[in-house]
Structure formats: structure tokens, C-alpha cells
Amino acid sequence: MTVNISYDSAGSITYPTTDEDGNATTGVYSPGDIAWVLASTALVWIMIPGVGFFYSGLLRRKNALSMIHLSMLALAVVSFQWWFWGYSLAFSEDASVFIGDMKHFALRGVLDAPSVGSSRIPAIVFCVYQLMFAAITPILAVGAIAERGRLGPMLLFIFIWTTIVYDPIACWTWNPNGWVFNLGGLDFAGGTPVHISSGTAGFAISLYLGKRRGYGTERLAYKPHNTTYVVLGTVFLWFGWFGFNGGSALSANLRAAQACIVTNLCASVSGLTWMLWDWRLERKWSAVGFCSGAIAGLVAITPASGFVGSSSSVLFGVVAGTLCNFATQLKFLVGVDDCLDIFASHAIGGVIGNLMTGLFAEKAIAFYDGLTVIDGGWLDHNYRQLGIQLADSVTGLAWSFVVTTIICWAMHLTPWTRLRATEDSEILGIDDAEMGEFAYDYVGLEAELLPREQRHDGTVGGNREPRHHAHAAGVAEGEAVGSQGNSVAEK
Structure with a gap:
């Protein structure tokens, strides 16, 4: 594919374009802008395994590796999907009010032209940056399969979900x-597309899958198996x-x-707030509590980060750290086994961020880039903005929940694509059952504690019965074989 660009004496990229009157002129891409967006692409990339480690640390060790693995699988699947049609469905120039067309199928024509996101960077730079947003969103959601979901069908689920939930x-x-966008919604970095959509999808997946075995008993009253992974x-x-x-x-x-600035400040305040709320209960300075609060703060500030000042971000942190902390109790009220609190952290955090953006957005801060003109929020006496933010939040939440539920049940009724793992797999652990690999070499250590006749040859005693090599791990985790499942999805 040929490009129609050149370079000026300062090293900036120039390209021919036309002004509003149709006169030929020259556009300029700053290498600094391109470098910053490409560097930001790499920064967002590292968040994807970050989600995997965060989720992994919160689970039991026999399910630890599957979450890290799934985060990388999500990146791979969405990278293909984004090339295939995802970018075109989200960002084609001829899109409808709801979804794009196939103009850029297989990234046709995505190269040197100004992007739909900003005329300051070419489309190819915008495309790879937005790919990282598309990739991290489903892994936030599919953490809901933790300890009870199948990895293979999740690859298909991620492709479908990204196409008909995230892209629209x-x-x-x-x-x-x-x-x-045309209504005037303010969402700087993904309050609705990333966090509300993923948090709500996680809730829908958890509702479909049903509870893990032993839910409500001491068996699942475990602490995170690796707090270092959480950190x-x-x-x-x-x-x-x-x-x-940024x-x-x-x-x-x-x-x-x-x-x-506001991203770092809000995360700090929210982490401290959550930790203090937890301290009141146990008189312990919880690392998991601080980390959970920091994530909640990062979620809440996401839609507002390009619109609010540092003083407002402190309030964002206090509110997010408080409300998301208490929202973790919602799963008990409705009886849904959202074991990673995806809904409380991401859906509730995203709604908090959207609504508070409607209150605290400032048109002066939006214009820090010299281009963006908005009416602001309540601080600028633009009182209708809160209603717009609410409409955006509710629509995103409803769309994600309904469509995710449809996808889950459509796969449930399709041979070989059910998301729920078998009871035996859940007892054994998803790592061994689905991958045949482990996060740690703990299986061998526990095997050494077994009677001599149970070692080495995979048999039990002198009866030559096959023995799962992670069965000892299942027993060590407090698992009892033979309990009944409790979800339609298991039948």
C-alpha cells in the first residue's frame, strides 16, 4: 500500500488535505504525538497480563495459571478480531449512530489518513492504540469464569462478545x-465501553454459570492464594x-x-479509602484492600480524566473507594457468585465515574489540548450533562447484560461450546483439567507426602487404579467429591 506523505525540515510528517472551503492545504503529524500514542499503546498492553495476575492472585492455586493464560488468549483473539472487522465496526468513517460498516475490513485503507479520533495522528496509530482497549475489555469480563469455566469455548465467546457488545x-x-458522541456524552477513556460493559458482562456470565461447588460454605471462605500476584x-x-x-x-x-495527574491521585486516594473501610472491620492494613481500592479509583477516573481537575479527582477517589467497597456485598444480596467482584469494581466504578463526570467536568480543562470544546458539567452550570451521562451509563449496562446473556445461552444450546466446566474439572482445578499445566510445582510436593505405594507410577495402593495427579491438591483445598451442581448451565 502506497502512502501519500512527506517530511518537512523539522522531521514532522506532512500530508495533503483540504480545508473547509475545499482548498488544498497541508496537514502535519507531530512525531512527538505519534511517539506518545505508540508508547501509550505499549503501556496499555502491559495492563492485559496485569489483569491476569490480579485475578490469579485472588483465586485458589489450582486455578491460578488459567487466568494468566486467558488474559493472553484474549489479547490474541481480539488482535485478530480487530484486524478482521473490529476496527471497522467501531471506527469506520461511514458508521451509523450505532455501529460501523465494513469499509476497513481487514484494515483496508487504514494507514496514513487522519484518524477519526484525532487529526493529529494517522489512522494506523489510532488503530493499534484502540486495539489495546478492545483487548483488555473482554478479559475484565471473562474473569467471571474463574474456577468453573472452560477455556476453549471462551475463545469463541471473546470473538463474538467483542463484535456485538464492545464494538457497538x-x-x-x-x-x-x-x-x-453527538448527544454530548463525555467519556474520555472508556467508562462505558470498557468498564460498564465488562463489569456488567461479568455479572451476566456469573449469573449464567451459577455458583461454584461449596458456595456459602467454609470451603470457599479462602484468602487469596498469592497476594504478591495481586500487588x-x-x-x-x-x-x-x-x-x-494519558x-x-x-x-x-x-x-x-x-x-x-488525576489518574494517579484518584487511584491513591481510592486505595487508601478502601483500605481504611476494611481496617474498621478487622483492624488489619490489607494489601488486597488497598489494591482493590486503587483499581476502583482508576476505573472511576477513566471517563473523567481529560475533563476534571486534581481537586475533583480526590473526591472521585473517596467516593469510588467507598461505594465500590460496599458494592461488593451486592453479590450476596442477589445470590450471584461474582467471585472476583467484577461488577462492583468495574460496572459500579464506571457508573460512578460517568455520573461524577457530569458533575465535575470543566470546559477549561478539556481545552488544555487547544482543540476540545465542551459545555462542561455542573461546575460550569451545564445541568443537562448529568442526564446525558446517566443515559449513556444505563444504555451501556443494559446492552451488555442482555446481549452477554444471549451469547451465553446461545453457546449453551450449541454442541461443544458450553462455558461451564464439569464438576470433576472444578474439583481437579481448571489448570490441570483444561491445560494440564500448573502455576506452581506444588503437585509433586504434595505427592511426596502420600504413602509410598501411591507415588511414581500414578496408581493407588496395589489396586492399579488411575489417580489424577492433582487430586491431592483438590483434597488439600478442602474439596469433597460428589456434591451436586447448582446451575442450569451445569446440566
């Missing part, structure tokens, strides 16, 4: 033709969020710097 929401939020995942996520929010300015400018 991204289109109506960020594409200049989208209905939320490491938070480090990757917090680090990458500077590209997630990069959404799509230019190296003051607005990007402001987004980075």
Missing part, C-alpha cells in the same frame, strides 16, 4: 457519528493506566499530563 458501544461513544497485577495496571488515560488525549500535550 465503542462506536456510539467515540465515533463522531455515534449517538452518545503485581495492580502495579501493571496502575503503570499502564497512564497510557490508558494516551487518550491522542497527543503529547497538557491535557495528557493533566489526565496522568
Whole structure:
């Protein structure tokens, strides 16, 4: 594919274009803007395994590797989907108010032309940056299969879900033709497309799958198996969020710097707030509590990061750290086994961020990039903005929940694609049952504690019965063989 660009004496990329009157003129891409967006792409990439480590650390060790593996599988599947038709469905220039067309199928024509996101960067740069948003969203959602879901069918689920849930929401939020965009919705970096959609989808998946075996008993009253993984995942996520929010300015400018400032501040305040709420119950300074709060703060500030000041971000942190903490109790009220609190952290956090953006958005801060003109939120006496933010949030939540549920049940009725693992797989552990691999070499260690006649040859005693090599791990986790399942999806 040929490109119609050149370089000026300063090294900037120039391209021919026309002004509003149809006169020929020259556009310029700054290498600094391109470099910042590409660097932000790499920052968001590291968030994807960060989600895997965060989720892995919260689970039992016999299911630890599957979450890390699934995060990388999601990246691979969505990378193909984005090339195939995802980018075109979300960001084609001829999109409807709801979804795009196939103009850029297989990335045709996606190269040197100005992107739909910003005329300051070419389409190919915008495309790869937005790919990372599309890739991280489903892994946030499909963490809901933890300890009871099959990996193979999840690959198909991720492809379908990204196509008919994420792509339409991204289109109506960020594409200049989208209905939320034209209504005046403010979503700087993905409150609805990323967090509300994934958090709600996680809830729908958990509802479909049903409860894990032993739900409501001491068997599942375990602490995270590896708090270090939880901290490491938070480090990757917090680090990458500077590209997630700062990069959404799509230019190296003051607005990007402001987004980075409020992102870090909100996460800090929210982490401290959550930890203090947990301290009141156990008088312990919980690392998991701090990390959970930091993630909630990062989620809440995401839609607002390019619109609010640092003082407002402190309030975002306090509110997110408080409400998301208490929202973790919702799963008990409705009886849904959302074992990773995806709905509380991402759906509730995203709604908090959207609504507070309607209150605290400032037109002066949006104009830090020299281009963006908005009416602001309640601080600027634009009182209708809160209603727009509410409509966006409710629509995204409803679309994600309904369509995700349809996908789950359509796969349930399709041979070989059910998402729920068998009871034996759940007892054995998803790592061994689905992958035949482990996060740790603990199986061999526990085998050494067995009687001599049970070692080496995979038999039990002198009866030559086959023995699962992770059965000892299942027993060590407090599993009892033979309990009944409790979901329609298991039958």
C-alpha cells in the first residue's frame, strides 16, 4: 500500500488535505504525538497480563495459571478480531449512530489518513492504540469464569462478545457519528465501553454459570492464594493506566499530563479509602484492600480524566473507594457468585465515574489540548450533562447484560461450546483439567507426602487404579467429591 506523505525540515510528517472551503492545504503529524500514542499503546498492553495476575492472585492455586493464560488468549483473539472487522465496526468513517460498516475490513485503507479520533495522528496509530482497549475489555469480563469455566469455548465467546457488545458501544461513544458522541456524552477513556460493559458482562456470565461447588460454605471462605500476584497485577495496571488515560488525549500535550495527574491521585486516594473501610472491620492494613481500592479509583477516573481537575479527582477517589467497597456485598444480596467482584469494581466504578463526570467536568480543562470544546458539567452550570451521562451509563449496562446473556445461552444450546466446566474439572482445578499445566510445582510436593505405594507410577495402593495427579491438591483445598451442581448451565 502506497502512502501519500512527506517530511518537512523539522522531521514532522506532512500530508495533503483540504480545508473547509475545499482548498488544498497541508496537514502535519507531530512525531512527538505519534511517539506518545505508540508508547501509550505499549503501556496499555502491559495492563492485559496485569489483569491476569490480579485475578490469579485472588483465586485458589489450582486455578491460578488459567487466568494468566486467558488474559493472553484474549489479547490474541481480539488482535485478530480487530484486524478482521473490529476496527471497522467501531471506527469506520461511514458508521451509523450505532455501529460501523465494513469499509476497513481487514484494515483496508487504514494507514496514513487522519484518524477519526484525532487529526493529529494517522489512522494506523489510532488503530493499534484502540486495539489495546478492545483487548483488555473482554478479559475484565471473562474473569467471571474463574474456577468453573472452560477455556476453549471462551475463545469463541471473546470473538463474538467483542463484535456485538464492545464494538457497538465503542462506536456510539467515540465515533463522531455515534449517538452518545453527538448527544454530548463525555467519556474520555472508556467508562462505558470498557468498564460498564465488562463489569456488567461479568455479572451476566456469573449469573449464567451459577455458583461454584461449596458456595456459602467454609470451603470457599479462602484468602487469596498469592497476594504478591495481586500487588503485581495492580502495579501493571496502575503503570499502564497512564497510557490508558494519558494516551487518550491522542497527543503529547497538557491535557495528557493533566489526565496522568488525576489518574494517579484518584487511584491513591481510592486505595487508601478502601483500605481504611476494611481496617474498621478487622483492624488489619490489607494489601488486597488497598489494591482493590486503587483499581476502583482508576476505573472511576477513566471517563473523567481529560475533563476534571486534581481537586475533583480526590473526591472521585473517596467516593469510588467507598461505594465500590460496599458494592461488593451486592453479590450476596442477589445470590450471584461474582467471585472476583467484577461488577462492583468495574460496572459500579464506571457508573460512578460517568455520573461524577457530569458533575465535575470543566470546559477549561478539556481545552488544555487547544482543540476540545465542551459545555462542561455542573461546575460550569451545564445541568443537562448529568442526564446525558446517566443515559449513556444505563444504555451501556443494559446492552451488555442482555446481549452477554444471549451469547451465553446461545453457546449453551450449541454442541461443544458450553462455558461451564464439569464438576470433576472444578474439583481437579481448571489448570490441570483444561491445560494440564500448573502455576506452581506444588503437585509433586504434595505427592511426596502420600504413602509410598501411591507415588511414581500414578496408581493407588496395589489396586492399579488411575489417580489424577492433582487430586491431592483438590483434597488439600478442602474439596469433597460428589456434591451436586447448582446451575442450569451445569446440566
